[in-house]
Amino acid sequence: MCLSVNAKIWLPSILSDHMVLQQQSEATIWGWTTQSAETITITTTWTDSIYTTKAYQGKWSLKVPTPKAGGPYIIAVKGHETVILKDVLIGEVWFCSGQSNMEWSPLKGLENAEQEINAAHYPKIRFFTVNKKKAAYKQDDTNGDWEVCMPETMKNFSSVAYFFGRELYTKLGVPVGLINSSWGGTPVEPWIEKEIIESDPDLKRSAEQITDQVWWPRDPGTTYNSMVHPFLNFTIAGTIWYQGESNRGIANSYYKSFPLLIKTWRNAWHNDFPFYFVQIAPFKYGDSKTNREAAFIRDAQLNTLKTVSNTGMVVTNDIGDLNNIHPTNKQDVGKRLALWALAKTYGVKEIDYSGPVYKGHQIRGSRILVSFDYAEKLTAGERTISSFEIAGNDKVFYPAKAEIKGNKVQVWSKEVPNPVSVRFGFTNDALPDLFNESGLPASAFRTDNWKSN
Known part of the structure; x- marks a missing residue:
């Protein structure tokens, strides 16, 4: 809802028409008034209750219980004047x-694209796109508007977020709100508070190594301040995240910085919400020095899945494009994110939501037997199983042969008579071909913790 700049009571942009x-939460309704100690009253059309608070130094805030999914509703904010919010839906809200x-x-x-755009008639899916902006200090508000999902709005919105939201709406039958706060x-x-990065000597040093760019920010906290902080009062169901390529040059620090992002966001929202993320796709990086920088990012993402609770990881090594860092198959990315949400957040039964994930291994003479979670039976698709490497104590990896044994894989190489470690899909441009029965691909992994490439 657009309010006059002269309005005497105003709300943040996230609280507006079509939101x-x-x-079934306590939604915070907040804003400002030019009358510093004014009494603010809120009424809604989903209840007869009246909610009242008093502004302090011009700022006011209160919590309003929300019902089960439904709408549209109207919210009235009354003080010395009235602000009306129309076409408000109640449903599931995700930060993307x-x-x-x-x-x-x-x-x-x-x-x-044309077919998907023309089919995007989902009036109960709503979009909020956060304007790209960096800030040295934490912002209370940002520009943006809620929009109803239709071809004219969907074509400019995040494809991954849209397909994620469409899958939720289709399966759950409730309104879905999607907040897209991303910057290529x-x-x-930049998505983590500056003070938190600078309090850790290793992360501070790594951040200083990131190459300066004209097109996007690199300094800690600069997008957190302007594109995350303004929404901390807004109740969300969870977060979906797709990032990692730009940390390849300091991949070792991602083992710490990525889990830290999740922890600090949850702390800031005071909510241990689900955090589902996408493992970066294979790509031929022209600036690669070792052809493994992205592999270490994927490994850090896998490590996060295993060590941080209430997370989920989508593997994309089968739907990437080695010559396009922006693979055009966003449909499956969004759907795979939704599988995690449907199964783990919404409790939908009988859904396979993860591809095979490394569980453990046994060394048997010259061979290594690898076991997996999320894999009652493994398949290699239409190709011969590949992308395995093994190494001995010299830490030199050689291509390995591999054979599926039910839900395990046996790996060996004549070059390594005494193997100690195995890796799978551990290059920037690896195209692994290991799947479970549901056709979901296995994540790249390694069994060693060697920092060298």
């Missing part, structure tokens, strides 16, 4: 963030 509030593969819209590159090219550090 979606999280169902990261770099370009989250930001990318259908108009920038999408399989079957950004490393993880």
